[in-house]
Amino acid sequence: MEINQQLKKGVLNILILNSIAKKDQYGYELIQELQELSDDYYTLKEGSLYPVFYRLEDLGFIESYKVEVGDRKVSRKYYKITEKGLLELKEMKATWCLFVEKTQKVIGGCHES
Amino acid sequence: MNHKVYVKRVLSYIDCTSSMKKRLKEDIEMSIENRMEDLETDIEAVMGDPKSFAMEIIDYHDLKLMSGFEYISSSTFLGLPLVHITAKRNGIAKGIIAIGLRSIGVFSIGILSLGIFTYGVIGLGLCSAFGSVAISGCFSMGAIALSGLFSLGALSGGYLSIGALSFGKVAIGDIAYGQLALFKTQGYGNTLLSIYGNHEGIRLALQEHLNNSFIIDMIMELISVM
Known part of the structure; x- marks a missing residue:
């Protein structure tokens, strides 16, 4: 369980950047997308996303803006990726692929005991 | 439990900088607004209990659980908790009855207390203040007491x-x-x-x-x- 949690934490940055690169999103929307695309593997709560957003925002990889929606005119904070974020995502993906490839090579595949 | 009390309770569990708290407060409030269909909906049924919500933030981001006793009543008056007592480091009690190292309330008791009726080492009260240093609009009593009346x-x-x-x-x-x-x-x-x-x-x-x-x-x- 612990390694599962640690792995999930480790890939949050790349998952979030990747999702936002496709289209501007708000927190809850992103959670739903991750859950759906991962067949319920990533069942995150909004609380787990906030500090990741802050970190990525502080690093200049994403930017936020508010939009009023619905009859109640509630504010929704959308995030969009920046040029710097796109470059970072490219680098992250390259690192991720290398990580998976080398780790697979060492542990010898996913379905072996 | 209203939105403000829920957010207060969540934040009371998280040991982080005040700027982080400010950002979290804004985002949690916004999430609640977006997730709640109407104000009658039970907030905990939608968002989970405040401690679990806070633990999610803490677990994922290597923050610390704030230690120390804290009580925030579910009942509110004018948007403020009826009773807020805190012994947490850097905690500020805010409520109709507020008790803490630092307190702000109608009846406020603390080392540094602000409010309408205050009792503290340093008390600043609109009506009355008691304390080593007591400053108020109407009635002050203390080693140093300053008052309008x-x-x-x-x-x-x-x-x-x-x-x-x-x-x-x-x-x-x-x-x-x-x-x-x-x-x-x-x-x-x-x-x-x-x-x-x-x-x-x-x-x-x-x-x-x-x-x-x-x-x-x-x-x-x-x-x-x-």
């Missing part, structure tokens, strides 16, 4: 002030400075009367400055035992 303290200042060293429109004390100064050792001001002098004269002088026979009687009683 009545103050009682070692060092006191106010419209009517009583103390070892007092100053005000009517000042009564060992050393008194005022428009009317009733002094034991030394007086400064316009009308200076020793409390050991003629009591009828003191009463007349008080009647010129204070328009309340009850207060005048109380002062005369006090002077007679000084």
Whole structure:
């Protein structure tokens, strides 16, 4: 369980950047997308996303803006990726692929005991 | 439980910088607004209980769980918790009744307390304040007491002030400075009367400055035992 949690934490940055690169999103929307695309593997709560957003925002990889929606005119904070974020995502993906490839090579595949 | 109390409870579990708390507060409030279909919906049914919500933030981002006792009542009045008690480091109690190292409330008790009726080492109250340093609009009592109306303290200042060293429109004390100064050792001001002098004269002088026979009687009683 612990390694599962640690792995999930480790890939949050790349998952979030990747999702936002496709289209501007708000927190809850992103959670739903991750859950759906991962067949319920990533069942995150909004609380787990906030500090990741802050970190990525502080690093200049994403930017936020508010939009009023619905009859109640509630504010929704959308995030969009920046040029710097796109470059970072490219680098992250390259690192991720290398990580998976080398780790697979060492542990010898996913379905072996 | 209303939204504000929910957010307060979530944040009370998280040990992080004030700027992080500010950002979290804004985002949690926004999430609640977006997720709640109407204000009647049970907030915990939608967002989970405050501690679990806070633990999610803490677990994922290597923050610390805030230690120390804290109680925030679910009942609110004018948007504020009815009772907020905190013993947490950097915690500020905010409520109708607020008790903490730092407290802000209608009835506020703390090392540093602000509010309408306050009791603290340093108390700043709109109506009354008690404390080592007590400052208020109407009634202050403390080592240093300053008030718009009545103050009682070692060092006191106010419209009517009583103390070892007092100053005000009517000042009564060992050393008194005022428009009317009733002094034991030394007086400064316009009308200076020793409390050991003629009591009828003191009463007349008080009647010129204070328009309340009850207060005048109380002062005369006090002077007679000084």
